Structure formats: structure tokens, C-alpha cells
Amino acid sequence: MRKLLLIGLLFSVMYSCNTGTNEFLVKGKLENADGKTIFLSEYTESGPVTVDSAQIDKKGEFKLKGNTSYPQFFMLRTAPNQGITLIIDSADVLKISGDFEDLAMTYEVDGSENMKLVKELDKQLQVSLNKIDSLGKIYQEFGTENEIDSVKKAELDDEFKTIFNTQKEFSKAFVDKNVSSFVSMMALSQQIAQRVPVFNITEDLAYFEKVDKALFEKYPNSKDVLSLHKFIEQIKNPTQQQQPATSFGIGNEVPNITENNPDGKKLSLSSLRGNYVLLDFWAGWCRPCRMESPNLVVNYNKYHKKGFEIFQVSLDQKREMWTDAIEKDKLGQWNHVSDLGYWQSVHARAYNIMSIPASYLLDPEGKVIGINLRGEQLGAKLMEIYGF
Template identity: 35%
Template sequence: MKKHLLGLLLVAPWLAQAQTPTPYTLKGKIGKLSAPAKVYMLRDGKFTDSTALTNGAFELKGTVEAPQQVMLVLARDGKLKQTLANFMKADRTTLFLEKGPVMLTSADSLTTAKITGSKLTAEHQKLQATLKPANDKMKALMVDYRAASPEQRKDPAFMKQLDEREEAISAESKQHYLAFVKANPNSPVSLGAVKQVGGAVPSYAEVAPLYESLSPAVKNSPEGKKYGEMLQAIKAVSIGATAPNFTQQTPDGKQVSLADYRGKYVLVDFWASWCGPCRQENPNVTKVYNDYKTKNFDILGVSLDNEKAREKWLKAIADDQLAWTQVSDLKGWQNDVAVQYHVQAIPQNFLVDPTGKIVATNLRGDDLRATLAKYIK
């Protein structure tokens, strides 16, 4: 379960050409629901607006600099936090805010609502219709994961079959995204599809050509430019690039640089004490380290813990028996090295060869061992 547990909570703004604020009006009618029921709007990655329902009706107004995708969430008891506790079952929908009125109607829920007045929303709904079979499979996979016992989740064979199912579903979804982008290069919805293909940790080699296939209008939109700039940042730490040097402190205050490892294969491993998937992967990394530590290989751990979590960081190092060097500036997600390497999700790692060149990224489980076997004889 490597990619999708968090991705469902991320909604990025997909912007088109206009850059001056224009008004929008979103009106809805959901049966006869009334307070305490409320509709919340997720915009730019945070909840920015909400309104109570009266006899099923609600209205949200504002401005957008360009058409923008948002998510609406219905909290029937008015309590957003409780509603989001089980996000997969949350009553929600996505739509585009555009100039003029957008209307949403449903007998009982946002999920089944009919949305009119937005051309881009119609395009997005067509894309979502093609993705529905894969999305249904992913929901079933998540149900199986949640139903698994703690013992099953620790069983490598059980988790491997879940990962294989996830990879197959992701490949199925990817084909639909690629087909949509190819058929709709001038649509802002296609920029969103490109982002979905890239995920939290985009591969420059895969995503850059797809981004370049978009029309100039989409690439030159505010969000198009932003994503293009991000791809250039990723290029600097992509396979084949020279790994940027950095220096940070160990827990005992020693300054350690990546350059100190020149002449060896080194895995730069980004993690944190609070990161469940990181902690789950640590036993695998430890086994690989023990097998290769005498073969011109080392690991340099970079923690995204913050100053308040210093003791938890040290405890995690001890509890997980991480024998390799650990560094951090204890700035959390603003860790200077994480920013330098454009780390957007953890666990994440970069395999650097003896000359300082990045030869592989994002290695997990069997992939880590297989890649080291390829390079280290």
C-alpha cells in the first residue's frame, strides 16, 4: 500500500488561462437536508469555505483567477473532522469553479449529484467515468487492507500481494489518464491527469514528455507554469543527474556531507519517526544494509522530524536498530536537504553511485535488493 493511502486526500488546483479574478456562484440542492448539515469546500489544499443547508439548498460565492478544481464534502452532522475520519466513505464530489453559475442537484448526496454549468466539470466527469472500474478495484483493495489483522500486515507475502494488486490497478488507471491527455491536450483537466500520472514522487523521464504534449495555453497557465517549474527542479535530482551535495548534523552534532561518501554507493534515505510506512520499511532496509555494508555500500539517513520530535527521532533510531549514519536539521518538511531534493512524500530515497551520480530512486522492498544486486557485484 505504497501510493494511494494519502493521495486521495490531495486536491490540486488546475488552472487555465485567465489571470484576473472572476466571480463564481455555486448553488446546490440536496434533498431536504437542513442544519446541522453543512457543505465544506476544499480549495488549494485546505478547507476555505462552508455553508449550512436549508431545506436542501446551499450557495457558495467567491472569485477565481482561472477555472479551478475543488472538492465539496457533505457533513450531515456539521462536523467535518468526524466526516473525514473515514475519507473513503465520505460524501464528496469534485467540480470546477468557473465564471458564472454552477448548479449541483441530488436527491440525497453529493456523490451522486448532477452538476451543470461547468464545461470543465463535464470533461472531468467523462474522465472519471473511464476511471470508475479501476477506482472500484482500489476501494476494494483498501477494504481488504483495513480488514487485515496486525499479523497479516506484518506478513511480507500478504503485503506483497496487496502491492501487486495496487500496481496493476495503478497501471490500469494510468492508461486512461494517458489516453485522456492525448485526446485533450488543450484542456486544464489534462494537466490534472498529468499530475495524477506523476503522483507524489514524479519520474521526470516519464512525466516531462507527457507535460510537453500539452498545448502552450495549458503549459503557460499559472498552474501549468508552476508544474513545469517543479519538473525542472525534479530534473536536477533525477536518474543520471549528479546528486547535489549537502551537509547536516548527526544527533551528536557531527557535520556529515554527502561528499564524504564519494567512492561508495550510498543510499540517501528520507524518513521520519512519525512516518508509519517508513518504519515498516526499516527492517527491509536494515537487512539490505547488513548484506551490503562490506561491499562498498552505505546508507545516509535524513530525518524529516522537527525539533519537538528530537527524542522520538532518537528513540526510533534505537528501536529500529538503524546502524547507519543519521542526520537532520530538525525542520520537518522544511528540512533543507528535503527541499533541495524536492521530497514531497516519504519514505523516499536516492541511490548514488561512487562517482556521485544518481542511478535509482524510490526503492522499496525487493526492488531495493534487486537494484543493489545489479550495481554491486
């Protein structure tokens, strides 16, 4: 699952004997795969779309084809929520090997410079994750057998900081060296532990800007690059962002929302009255929304015990993509609802939502005190409210 964070799977290649210059080929040989089906999916605004699928033969071999005119993210899936992320260019012919039952941890890819960089990036991250797992076990041992003393806790915290700083320095150098590669977007999306992003959009904005500038100049028509570019522009120019609905300005009370959560239970925005609430419109297919997820988690963990709540309304069309994003981004601790209506969502239309992410910060009486606060702006407003 770690390999599927924030970007989905990329699997694409070019058929060397085919006249279509944008056609790619993905072929491979996998263990423990006889008779099983493998899927190649592309992410779109309405959710993942299957580009091709194949039944794996007795030798474990398969072939998948598709088209792309520039590097793009694809997902090679062995199950709905399992697989690997690939970056595929129009000239690529990818050859995959590994174990079907544990593809994310065993895969190898030949035939792509982009995927060589992905493996380099992933290898170092895995080293860091293994060290973090070891620290976690020590924390658990002290938590169940002994009361951890302040000295030991400080030592463990220092070890975590060392691991984190080592990973961050590696990732910074990696981005500097490969700034015009699609892999740099994967680097910006890394998490070293649950809810701990390697790159923070506030502290590391310069790196996001650097990648945005290089990729936007090189691939101005790429939907992935355009999504990143729009997100960076919103962060840099918050006053120029489109307001969710001019009829609900500062000081206005917003209408109630009652809708199903992922378990089919009705939840109401009005039930959170008495608390400060971030009403956030988002979707699993929305890259800028997903890039903001770590910031939401940090603020929720910091202020929830003081009464801060989050009420997220998804504009997803497919339930699987909605719930998968909640799981991957570790957002399950707060309120989620959706009518799975996409842009025709009753709630999006009621609030005149024209683009996402879009949000309102509400006071305990349900009145608007902030619009489209993200990154540093949201943290600053909550600090103003709670005093820390």
C-alpha cells in the same frame, strides 16, 4: 476518500449577473444536509484556505462564491477529510447535487465542461477500482482459508495486470484527447489501487512532459501549472536542481534531527543509524512532493526488509494537512516528524532548505551518498546498493 487523491477539491463558478468577470458561483441542492455547513477551500503553500462557507437550508440548498482568473483546483468539503475535487474556471457556474453524507460517491455537476471530463475520468477509474476490490476479496479468502497455489496466484496476477493495462490505455487516450485541460493533471495523479499509480513518472515521463508543455503554454501564471512545470524540470535536469545545503555534500555527516511525529512522540534521525536512510523534506501542500510519493512507497516496499528506511520532515504549517497527506498517499509505514514551522522550521533552517522536495540519501554511518535523488535516480541508486 478516493476522490480526494494528491489534488484537493475544486469548486468555483462565475456569477452571471455580477460585474466581476473573475467571480464564480457554486450552488447546489444536497440530500441529508439540513442545517449542516459546507466549505469551499483553495489549496495554498501554507495549507487549505477556506474561500467561502454556507449553512445549508431546509431545502438542502446552498451558494458559495469566489474569484479566479483561470482554471484552478478547489475542494468542496463536507468534513475535514471528506468532499470532492472540482476544477473551476472564471466563467463557470457550477450546480451540485448529491447526498451530503456520501458526496464523493453520489455527486453530479452541471455547468462545467471541465467537470464533465472529471466525471468521465472518474467513472472509468471506479470501474477498475471495483474490479480490484473483487480481486482483493479473492486474495483474502485464499489467505484465510487455503494456501493459495502458484497457479491460482498467477491467474489473479494476470487479472490484475489486465485491469491495470485497460485503465492505463484509457487514461493515456484521455490525456492525449484532453492534453490542454486541467483534468489531464488529475489523470496523471490517478492510483488504481493502494500505492499503484496509473502513470509512473519514470516509465511515462513523456506523458508528464506533454501535459506540462500544453498547460504551461496555455496557463503560464497558474500556480498549479507552475508547480507541475517545476517538478518536470527537476526530473529532466537533476544536476540543475538546487542542492539542499552545500555544507552537507557527498561524504559529509548530517546533523541529527529530533522532533515530534504526528502522535506527539519524539523520533530521532540518529536512531536509524546502521541503515541506509532517505532523509526527505516535503509538505502536504507541495504538489511535486506528493507526485513523488508513489515512487517512495515502491522503493520502501522493495528494500525495507533489507534495511532501507525513510525519515520525512514536513514543512507543513497545519497539522491536519500534514496528517491528511500521509493518509492519502499511504506513507504511514515510515518515520514522520514536523515542528509545523513552515519555512521557519528549525530543521529546514539547519539544513538550509530553500525549496522542496529536497533529500539526502544517507549510508549506515549517517554520511551523505546522494542528494535530491528522485524517480529513476533513486531507484537506480538503491539497486546499486542492494543489488536488485
